[in-house]
Amino acid sequence: MQVALVGLGVMGKNLALNLIEQGMTLVAYDKNPDAGAELLSCAQSLGIAERLHIVSDLADMVKRLDTPRSVLLLVPAGELVDKVCQDLIEAGVEKGDIIVDCGNSNYKDGIARKLKYQNKFEFATMGISGGAEGARHGPAMMASGSEGGWERLIPWFEKVAATHNGESCFARVGQSASGHFVKMVHNGIEYALMQLIAEMYQLLRIGTGRTPAQVAEVFKSWSEGPLNSYLLAISSHILSLESDNSEAVVDLIDNKVGAKGTGLWTAQNALELGIAVPSLVAAVQARHLTNTIDTPAAKEMTYAQRATNSVDLDLDELKDAFYFASLLCYRQGLALIKGASRSHQWKVDLDKTLQTWRAGCIIRADYLDDIAKGVEFLDTLEGPANALRKIAGQAIQSGLAFPVLTSTQTYIATLSTPSNGHLVQAQRDYFGEHGIKTHSGESCHLTDLTEIDAKVR
């Protein structure tokens, strides 16, 4: 099988080596010749270079491919994807060929591109997760759509992807560009879990006075049990790192966190669809807040530094709270995928989605088995639910910031304790005559329920 790959950066280079190692013949192009040379040198040192052809332009790439052609894109998301598609058309790509956008593109662009290119070639979308290591040794692959060209690629991607219990972490999760939506939500969950772990670290470090190395030990002990996850393991490793001067490496790193867009899109889509994912939104805003200090508006509002309080934590309770909050982050993401799938009629298969997240990806975790058991299982976790409630309270008492921890507690409390929405309904009707719905389902106004002599002015 022959495939072409455009974009040989962090992901492209590593996926290229993985594809060749699995037996594919690869024609590869990057606008930067150094990237091609670097890939060739890696392939040579692995003894697999005979199945690699680096080309210096797209016309040569297209000429070398047997028809129907299969081209994978791993270039930065945005207008560049259209530029490369246009260049590929000019280079000779034609109807029946498939181009798979494997980058972190916005699914809305994917839908538009499917239409735009429908008479030129088959445009397909696939989200990939796992970073450089995953791409090299087995990523999670969230594909979508029913383009005919998939049939040629699927057997290969099933081999290239990570596996869990012998099953591939490649799947066509649903229709249209839903693969990119699923990858976007994967990243939204990724933001939330990263921030949640950072909050656990801060509570242990500042709240209980542990050193980074001691927090690393706590995370390591959690990783040895059912809480094991990739993000917890790398956090433990990072916290254990020391500089040549024996300083904790984390203490040398600035606090401002960047982002490429997928977390923001997750929050925007959730808000547009009316699906509540407060933990995921809080994680995006937590990143924004780390940068606030540099904005012109913030410079005009400098706040005095405040002391924080130490807290007396039960480590088992903290572990239970972390476990429960983590499960709830995934559940919010899955609810968003389910809601979007219903709205867009994508028929996303949540079991297949979870299968792609079992191995290879950044949000892989042993407790994904528990998430697959559904909300009914979460309802049985009374101990962890109580732990989350208690730890969130203690965290607030410390005076430090815990946006994801507290949003997650708020999320589950809103869904499992009495609501206060009735008063907000009444307020809207009071000032705007927006109407209210009563417990019996009747739509009316406050004034239909009672006589209001004079409204507050």
Ligand SMILES: NC(=O)C1=CN([C@@H]2O[C@H](COP(=O)(O)OP(=O)(O)OC[C@H]3O[C@@H](n4cnc5c(N)ncnc54)[C@H](OP(=O)(O)O)[C@@H]3O)[C@@H](O)[C@H]2O)C=CC1
């Ligand atoms: N890094 C990660 O962990 C992950 C990234 N992704 C997504 O995968 C995609 C690629 O990411 P990543 O590999 O990190 O990005 P990189 O920036 O490392 O690599 C992109 C490569 O594409 C090249 N390129 C740019 N324009 C063109 C062009 N017109 N024709 C050919 N090549 C071009 C770049 O060259 P130059 O550098 O000269 O511009 C660069 O070598 C992105 O959409 C990203 O969001 C998805 C999952 C994980």
Ligand SMILES: O=C(CO)[C@H](O)[C@H](O)COP(=O)(O)O
């Ligand atoms: O897709 C990824 C991991 O799954 C990429 O690493 C992505 O860049 C992460 O998002 P951000 O850069 O916004 O933190």
